[in-house]
Amino acid sequence: xxxxxxxxxxxxxxxxxxxxxxxxxxxxxxxxxxxxxxxxxxxxxxxxxxxxxxxxxxxxxxxxxxxxxxxxxxxxxxxxxxxxxxxxxxxxxxxxxxxxxxxxxxxxxxxxxxxxxxxxxxxxxxxxxxxxxxxxxxxxxxxxxxxxxxxxxxxxxxxxxxxxxxxxxxxxxxxxxxxxxxxxxxxxxxxxxxxxxxxxxxxxxxxxxxxxxxxxxxxxxxxxxxxxxxxxxxxxxxxxxxxxxxxxxxxxxxxxxxxxxxxxxxxxxxxxxxxxxxxxxxxxxxxxxxxxxxxxxxxxxxxxxxxxxxxxxxxxxxxxxxxxxxxxxxx
Numbered sequence: 001x002x003x004x005x006x007x008x009x010x011x012x013x014x015x016x017x018x019x020x021x022x023x024x025x026x027x028x029x030x031x032x033x034x035x036x037x038x039x040x041x042x043x044x045x046x047x048x049x050x051x052x053x054x055x056x057x058x059x060x061x062x063x064x065x066x067x068x069x070x071x072x073x074x075x076x077x078x079x080x081x082x083x084x085x086x087x088x089x090x091x092x093x094x095x096x097x098x099x100x101x102x103x104x105x106x107x108x109x110x111x112x113x114x115x116x117x118x119x120x121x122x123x124x125x126x127x128x129x130x131x132x133x134x135x136x137x138x139x140x141x142x143x144x145x146x147x148x149x150x151x152x153x154x155x156x157x158x159x160x161x162x163x164x165x166x167x168x169x170x171x172x173x174x175x176x177x178x179x180x181x182x183x184x185x186x187x188x189x190x191x192x193x194x195x196x197x198x199x200x201x202x203x204x205x206x207x208x209x210x211x212x213x214x215x216x217x218x219x220x221x222x223x224x225x226x227x228x229x230x231x232x233x234x235x236x237x238x239x240x241x242x243x244x245x246x247x248x249x250x251x252x253x254x255x256x257x258x259x260x261x262x263x264x265x266x267x268x269x270x271x272x273x274x275x276x277x278x279x280x281x282x283x284x285x286x287x288x289x290x291x292x293x294x295x296x297x298x299x300x301x302x303x304x305x306x307x308x309x310x311x312x313x314x315x316x317x318x319x320x321x322x323x324x325x326x327x328x329x330x331x
Contacts, residue, residue, distance in 0.1 A: 096135035145210035208232035211307035
């Protein structure tokens with residue numbers, strides 16, 4: 001008779017210990033979540049404050065350049081090449097030299113030049129290329145999500161002369177996107193690739209961010225402990241409104257990816273330690289059920305669909321899949 005009693009006391013102790021561990025884990029998770037939320041809010045506020053004046057100044061300058069344009073040319077991808085960029089660079093330097101000469105001569109006596117007087121902007125995809133004052137080239141990136149316009153970002157390039165390399169002198173790209181690294185790696189060797197890459201990382205960041213915003217808006221009551229990196233290339237969250245806890249971990253291969261490359265979705269039975277309180281015969285079943293199971297169908301959905309679409313697919317099939325994985329009574 002003593003052996004079952006000792007076993008019962010041991011099991012009760014294990015349950016109490018597991019419950020204490022659960023409480024400590026929940027407390028730590030809640031504190032970390034609050035710290036991350038405060039950090040994100042502070043970061044976004046600092047970014048808005050530091051970029052606001054530059055953004056307002058650049059938006060006015062770009063608007064003025066587009067208002068004075070004589071033509072806007074939409075280009076196909078193959079038309080956006082080194083030759084066209086060289087033409088734009090040459091034009092802004094010729095315009096700057098011409099304006100400098102006006103200070104030394106009577107403006108009225110200067111002959112008109114149709115080539116220089118023409119103010120052309122170029123649109124390639126989500127990019128608008130403008131010729132700005134003082135031999136600068138401006139690129140405006142227009143981001144969108146689900147067909148709706150989102151933020152506009154700017155990047156201004158300058159060079160001392162037509163033959164010298166260009167540098168980024170101003171931009172409103174979010175500070176956590178690696179525009180300076182891209183400038184060092186690409187701008188002097190392949191300016192077209194640099195301009196396209198900046199547009200791609202801005203658009204991908206907005207797309208991933210909006211996907212997260214949408215699932216929080218649509219399914220916020222089912223999601224808890226949502227964590228993400230600032231560029232949204234790492235996203236983790238927990239579904240805790242079902243018969244088990246589902247953890248989702250998404251990693252993106254690079255900053256231009258919209259769909260994740262590494263995905264792990266695990267289903268954890270809720271409070272498996274409580275099942276140990278049953279008969280000793282069911283102890284082995286409870287221990288086995290405390291091991292998480294991968295939800296392959298959910299991983300497949302996240303690999304091929306946007307986050308909101310995949311989430312809807314996961315939730316639709318989750319009750320049936322969980323019932324198959326964790327049948328009532330552990331049988």
